[in-house]
């Protein structure tokens with residue numbers, strides 16, 4: 279689909295991937311014309327599950343054109359994102375294995391699976407997660423479009439050849455083992471996939487078009503001391519209310535830290551934004567940088583000036599924080615983000631924003647946290663290097679598929 283193509287790799291990366299375009303039928307499912315990225319969907323506190331469901335409905339309509347493509351190309355194997363549940367049937371038609379690609383952690387998987395098997399939130403008001411933190415899609419008893427979709431995804435996964443996970447063994451060994459041995463799922467861990475290229479141009483061009491120029495961003499970071507900048511970003515879909523944003527701004531100012539803060543709101547005109555305290559940007563000049571829209575996250579996180587990350591615990595951001603070796607303040611918003619927070623529990627959890635970020639950047643424990651984060655980053659890098667756990671697992675997967683097809 280076009281949405282994936284537009285998020286493709288740069289020509290300079292040296293990775294050659296042929297891209298075929300399919301039309302994404304956004305308008306047919308009631309989405310605005312051109313709404314081909316999930317982050318173009320207006321968000322709400324629950325992540326706007328209904329709109330997302332419509333979006334996914336449009337993705338389901340890609341089955342037919344996609345099958346035509348398979349017919350012409352005759353691949354050995356089909357790797358499709360978990361949300362394309364029809365991919366299992368499509369692959370079966372052409373007698374090739376379908377692998378599910380998962381964007382979430384083993385830990386979230388095991389937690390979700392156990393939630394639906396044992397429904398502990400019905401019996402206890404407070405388990406390790408509070409009832410409120412259990413994702414809505416798990417708690418829902420009534421059948422809705424979203425629950426139907428999730429059921430279809432699950433069924434397709436059971437019928438598929440196996441699952442490819444964006445994670446690495448050393449990060450969550452217990453849960454990778456549980457997933458394979460107790461839940462009995464065939465899977466390979468191949469992550470962190472964000473480490474596939476270390477080139478700045480690739481880091482810069484990931485995802486959407488950046489709202490800031492690459493040079494400007496790097497120059498800003500270069501003017502700062504190592505580990506002195508706090509990076510704050512809540513992923514592609516969390517939209518905070520104006521009053522919540524104001525709280526964050528006030529906490530940042532009170533913390534006296536240098537920061538890069540990514541906000542999804544755009545500036546309407548040249549006047550000051552109503553969600554910022556009066557005169558905020560002027561006072562923060564040189565000290566704090568607000569990026570309105572899309573930030574080159576990996577480029578920023580990997581810069582030595584960045585010393586801490588306030589994250590909503592989306593799995594990609596969590597992994598990117600791990601790879602960059604930065605301590606994190608966790609602030610989950612919806613979906614399986616509360617699970618990810620539990621997995622990363624060694625890092626600072628949100629108390630008051632100001633207190634938490636100061637503790638992470640400058641407090642007594644800062645050094646200790648930084649060392650732990652660096653050790654995890656080393657493990658992540660080793661995992662994708664030749665002989666590493668993810669490298670070997672990917673090799674094993676390729677070998678298994680090649681043996682099947684020849």
Ligand SMILES: O=c1ccn([C@@H]2O[C@H](COP(=O)(O)OP(=O)(O)O[C@H]3O[C@H](CO)[C@@H](O)[C@H](O)[C@H]3O)[C@@H](O)[C@H]2O)c(=O)[nH]1
Pocket residue numbers: 381382484485511512513514515516540571572573574575576591592593594595596598612613614615
């Ligand atoms: O300004 C931005 C904002 C985001 N990103 C990138 O976008 C991705 C965001 O992904 P993630 O951190 O996983 O957050 P969400 O976009 O919220 O991801 C959704 O999908 C994830 C699984 O793929 C789940 O773990 C989350 O809970 C769910 O909200 C990351 O790679 C970021 O580097 C940028 O580059 N610039």
